[in-house]
Amino acid sequence: MKPRLRKAWHLLRRRVSGRADRPLRLAVAKERWPNGARSPVVLMIDDLTNAWHGPRSEGRWLPGGDWGGGHADSAGAVAFLERELLREFPEVRTTFFVVAGAISAYTHHQPFGSARPLDADEASRAFFTALSQDVRYELAYHGYNHGSAAATTEQFLQEWRGFESVAAAVAQTRRGLEIFHRATGRTPSGGKYGGWDYNQFAGDAVSECGFRWWCRDWMPRDVSGQIDPEYYEPQVFGANRVIALPSTVHGHFWDPRQIATLLKHRQIISIEEHIAPLRPDGLVQTPNIVDDIQELRRLYRHLRGLPVWHATCGDIAAYVAVRESTLLHDVDADGFSLRYDGSEPAPALTLRIDATALDDGHAAGVVVTAPDGVEVQSDPAAAAGRRGCFLVTVPVVSGRYRVRSSPATRHRRQ
Ligand SMILES: [Zn+2]
Structure with a gap:
């Protein structure tokens, strides 16, 4: 194919497949186990x-x-x-x-x-x-x-x-x-x-x-x-x-x-x-x-x-209970909400956050602010699989969480 034709085909394919240039909001998921295990x-x-x-x-x-x-x-x-x-x-x-x-x-x-x-x-x-x-x-x-x-x-x-x-x-x-x-x-x-x-x-x-x-x-x-x-x-x-x-x-x-x-x-x-x-x-x-x-x-x-997590039965069950008792909802461009109806003491959950929407995949990490004001940084050592994607373990509280990208310098020590 000639270059111009190839380019036209590329544009057409993108149009019909409905693919966006970049995500318009965050993508957030509950991780099955903590910290990428x-x-x-x-x-x-x-x-x-x-x-x-x-x-x-x-x-x-x-x-x-x-x-x-x-x-x-x-x-x-x-x-x-x-x-x-x-x-x-x-x-x-x-x-x-x-x-x-x-x-x-x-x-x-x-x-x-x-x-x-x-x-x-x-x-x-x-x-x-x-x-x-x-x-x-x-x-x-x-x-x-x-x-x-x-x-x-x-x-x-x-x-x-x-x-x-x-x-x-x-x-x-x-x-x-x-x-x-x-x-x-x-x-x-x-x-x-x-x-x-x-x-x-x-x-x-x-x-x-x-x-x-x-x-x-x-x-x-x-x-x-x-x-x-x-x-x-x-x-x-x-x-x-x-x-x-x-x-x-x-x-x-x-x-x-x-x-x-x-x-x-x-x-x-x-x-x-x-x-x-x-x-x-x-x-x-x-x-x-x-x-x-x-x-x-x-x-x-x-x-x-x-990539395993060495844990006691109590640790494992507590994570499962928190994961299954937490509803993730209202994900938008810079935040998400959690609703928790479990009874574990000090519940925490690892989330996988695709933050491409924040700054085009150039972020070195994310900082998540919980509803109670606690700030948590994504774990630079835990592999989230993809550029612009991060793992972060948050305290679970019902309410609104804010996500912002974190400066690259904060990860240099790793
Ligand atoms: Zn026995």
Whole structure:
């Protein structure tokens, strides 16, 4: 084609496709996860409690027999985790699922060497309080006793399967939460059903007890494409809109294809583990952090350099709750509005703002002024994907936000 013809074609195509020279207003979107992360990652460790297994007469656990009752002892389960995983990978965030009262044995005739409530004595309270205040950890709720012992392991009745009414579940859970609070000074924001087992009363009881999030089902991420990706998204249940978090990755049998699929769909990488291998009924608890430590190191090495957000279940659920409770509306050339009807304390949300409308894509960043006057600058390190496009994490308040471009010099330090 001759140059003049080519130019005419270009102009015509633009006219018929209705393409504007530049956007007339901002384009603003809620980011799926904070600061440009593709997926959150959480290590979920079940069954931490004030118990150990070993000969009661010797007053000490067998190797692999500490379930948390060894407290901070260097031969205990938490010291193992810190020495064998967290020393090399300080970015790991762990949510422990904690049994508050004395954990039940599986069978009547095979008791734990020691099984006591979290608040049994000063040493136990100090240990669990320290864990709950450690930024690497979150303590979540995993039952009052985990269930009821039986004649055989197969007959063990999981706690949330056994409640005969919502009221019975609420009453026992409140007792567990009181123990938890006496031991740590805190109330857990979420939890998990013991043994992934529950009945028709469980969901309403979880909601009524005030939990903000919960793990209901074990659902390792499918990589065959046969299950709809939507299946692995967080769900909402109960009158209080509890966030149900999926559990997607096995700490031992994880597969790089699962990680790739979760990242592709921006879904949660939640790694399932148990605190101890040794059970009083002679079986090995699978998965467990002791037997799986090499796989966990491989997994966290694999995650290094990938755009993930290491967070606890509570952090992840809080972000989902804020994201889903925030309506973005009235986007114009220099601002937008948010309406928030959630109940998270200090809600914050990452927004992707295409600010081309402000100064033709030449801005080095944006400054957002919240309705309460707080100013936030876009994150120069977080890749928003395109020139003129920025990520900014704003405090969420109902009302009008103003956006202006920020001078280039303010980013030079980066
Ligand atoms: Zn459990």
